[in-house]
Amino acid sequence: MRTSVALIVAAIIVASFAAPLDAQQPPPQPAPGQVQPQQPQQPAAPPGPRRIVPGEVLAGIQVGARMTNVLSRFGAPSQVIDTALDTVYVFSRFGITAYSKGGIVTAASGTNSLLKINDALGVGHRVEDVLAMFGRGYREGEVEGFPGLIYDRRGIAFGLDGRGVAAVLVFGANTASIVSGLTPGGAPPPPVAGFPRVAGLRPFSPETNFMSLPGYLRWLMFQATATWITYQEAERVVKEQQAGGG
Structure with a gap:
């Protein structure tokens, strides 16, 4: 009787180790010449805002x-x-x-x-x-x-x-x-290219998203063109606007 019980326990232990080993086996490989289904390709990214x-x-x-x-x-x-x-x-x-x-x-x-x-x-x-x-x-x-x-x-x-x-x-x-x-005379003249006017706004306030004027100007330009102008350029534009030149 003791010998039979020992054999049953041994069989259970062997089975408990065998299951995880089977789970770790790699998935079966396709037979030669068998076509595997292709994953759908991701759509191309849309054109960027500057394009x-x-x-x-x-x-x-x-x-x-x-x-x-x-x-x-x-x-x-x-x-x-x-x-x-x-x-x-x-x-x-x-x-x-x-x-x-x-x-x-x-x-x-x-x-x-x-x-x-x-x-x-x-x-x-x-x-x-x-x-x-x-x-x-x-x-x-x-x-x-x-x-x-x-x-x-x-x-x-x-x-x-x-x-x-x-x-x-x-x-x-x-x-x-x-x-x-x-069409001739059909549309208004195009807007003059340039930078948004920020000189009249209060810096570090809700109307400038709590940014400095150059910082807010940079943010506005990024929203429109997805391009960050330099802080030096933004600062120059703000000074020109404050002096009445922009």
């Missing part, structure tokens, strides 16, 4: 998006203008304008030199740079009050001041006719 993509996006404003999304990001516009073609939302402090029809974005423009196409072309560049990148498949026309080059099939237009780019406007390909900024 200009012809026919698609400017400063994170996507053609075809809801205008409410733009308002939630940029806040209250400095002007809202109804035209025969669309409604124009002017965000002067960021140098950005959005066009919408029926609550949907039809175009967006910028006079902010931080916005770039392929990190290579934007406001302040010369018309030769535009031709080098986009070629001569354009028509001449008015772009937000400037004489300009309109690339209908590419969904992008450039307003020119002399030989320099003064404004860039993105619209859906072959939809220029529904954008007031691309």
